[in-house]
Each structure stands twice: as C-alpha cells, then as structure tokens.
Amino acid sequence: MYDMKALYEANTVEEAVKLRMEHPEAQIIAGGSDVLIQMREGKRAGKELISIYMIDEMRGVKLDEEEAIRIGSLTSFSHITKDPIIQEYINVLGEAVDMVGGPQIRNIATIGGNTCNGVTSADSASTLFAWDAxxxxxxxxxxxxxxxxxxxIKAGTVDIKEGELQTAVIIPKNSYEGYKGHYIKYANRNAMDIATTGCSVNVKLSEDKKTIEDIRIAFGVAGPIPMRTKSAELLAKGQPVSKELxxxxxxxxxxxINPRDSWRASKDFRKHIAVEMATRCFIESVKLSGGEI
Incomplete structure (x- = not known):
C-alpha cells in the first residue's frame, strides 16, 4: 500500500491544469516509476497525487507544421526508441533512453517525468541539451x-510555475536537420544503473564532409544540472576534421565541467572519463555524419 492523502485523475490537459490550481501542493504522477518509489520510501508520504496518465493527447511523436519534432511528455521511453521519426532524425535520443533501467521501467517511464525530475544523471536530459530542445x-x-x-534551475528543481504541467518536448528543425549524434553512458554496471557520467555529441559537417560546420556537446553528472560545454564547441566549430581535433x-x-565527488565516483575520475567520452562521441558522430577520421 502507498501512503497517499488523495488521488485525482485528469483526462485532458485542461482538467490537469484545473486540478493543479485547486490542489497546489499535489504531486503530478505520470508513469509513477519515480514518484511511487519515493512514496514507498516515505519521502512523499501523505501527499495528494494528480494522475495525468490518461491524457492521450500528451502521447506520441510527430512533426508539427514547422517540421519540429514534437514529443508528447507522456511518451514512454520504449515508444521513443521505436518511433520511426526518432529513428530517422534523432536516433541518438532513442539510443540514450534505451539505456534507462530495464524493459519494465522503459515501458512505463515517460520523457516528461524524466526531465521534470531535474536530476543531472537523467539519460534523456544531456541528449536533449545537445539537441537544443x-x-x-x-x-x-x-x-x-x-x-x-x-x-x-538547480539540482532537482525545474521551472514549472503554479498550475503548469509539462506537455511536450520539442526539437526545432534547425536543431536536428543535417546533424548526427552519439551518446555514451558510463555506469558501474551495464544495465539497471544510474549514469556515473553521460556525454552526448551532435555534429553537422560541411557538404564535403571535411569540416565541422557545427557541433554541440552536453554532459550529465558534470555539474549540478545537465550542461553544455561551450569551450569545446567553440574550439571545434569551423575546423577541419582530424583525430588531433x-x-x-x-x-x-x-x-x-565541474563534477562532484560521490560514492559512485570521485570528481577526478569523472573528469578523466569525461575527456575520453567526449573524444569518442566526437569521432563516432563524425563517422555517422559521413566523415572520415
């Protein structure tokens, strides 16, 4: 049994916003893969919950009128990985979320829940940062x-105002068109583990595939929130492709980057592997883009 004060269920976005205003202290619950565990541990005991799981309009992936990729916040990781739009345009996101937990978790966990948690270790977060989501x-x-x-905003805190809920994650066309990317997750185990560090790189090559036209790199667990490393981006942009680069x-x-010391890994170790991860992500992204290195 879960210790909850009340459970309210919304069937539309409008109903969810109304419930949020009527119960400002209530916790939104989607798949429940995080909230129910926290409740069982006693961290959210006695809370009111607002379930948005039945809002089908918040599910699925599509191209909107501006050809931006729109991912409904209730879309599960399994659906993201298998979606043909994701596979065609931003396959690295599907690969990244396929590293979260096990199949049962990926079937129920949602992209909205993963980002709204505000944690730096979320596999989707660093990848979405690299896509300028x-x-x-x-x-x-x-x-x-x-x-x-x-x-x-800070570790565990995101910019959701009173009465709001996250309804979609959007990748603009100019953020994905012509780019290919690669994600590496380093963890103590190969499965069912939180990232010690995560690195995602997207590359856009020149027409002749010899020059870095644009590049974006983002890390998880390299600071209190997911982050881009702008210095590396500026160094590589406009430069000829090479192993030295x-x-x-x-x-x-x-x-x-400014990773932390924790029981999972020391700050120095995280910095050491981050360099190698960035280098490997760079090389793989160039290869995926049709370049040689």
Missing part, C-alpha cells in the same frame, strides 16, 4: 515554451 508548459495563462537550458576537443571540456 524546447520545453512546452501549459498552465492557466496558456502555453509557455522555454529552452531546456533555462528549464533546469577530436583529442583537443575532448580535453577542452575540462574548461567547463
């Missing part, structure tokens, strides 16, 4: 869209 929030004043980099790119991330 936009978060859509719906509340009593209508729809609000903000860059994912502004959505994360890949190695310099990897070392340059040390200018920006």
């Amino acid at each position: 936009v978060i859509e929030l719906t509340g009593p004043e209508g729809i609000r869209r903000i860059p994912i980099s502004d959505f994360y 890949a190695e310099a790119f990897g070392k340059e991330i040390l200018e920006d």
